[in-house]
Amino acid sequence: MNFAESCAECRRLAEAYEAVTMGWFRVQGQLRIAAYSNDEVASDRIVEELTGIGRRREQLRLQAENHIATAHPRVACASSSL
Numbered sequence: 277m278n279f280a281e282s283c284a285e286c287r288r289l290a291e292a293y294e295a296v297t298m299g300w301f302r303v304q305g306q307l308r309i310a311a312y313s314n315d316e317v318a319s320d321r322i323v324e325e326l327t328g329i330g331r332r333r334e335q336l337r338l339q340a341e342n343h344i345a346t347a348h349p350r351v352a353c354a355s356s357s358l
């Protein structure tokens with residue numbers, strides 16, 4: 277994603293996205309541990325959590341795309357090949 281460094285909203289979205297991504301990896305690690313210990317109850321709970329985080333991440337990505345498209349149309353144009 278092409279965030280504009282000087283834009284507060286971009287910084288906020290980038291930080292939120294990064295935090296959600298970090299959380300996703302952390303929970304993913306918990307899932308691995310639960311799988312190793314054959315803890316099905318924990319696995320189910322963690323999978324649910326991962327689904328929620330994935331949804332939140334997707335929302336943030338859309339929010340960021342919308343923001344970039346409206347606030348920084350030039351940047352959005354340059355990144356359209358991605």
Ligand SMILES: [Zn+2]
Pocket residue numbers: 280283284285286287343344347348
């Ligand atoms: Zn911005």
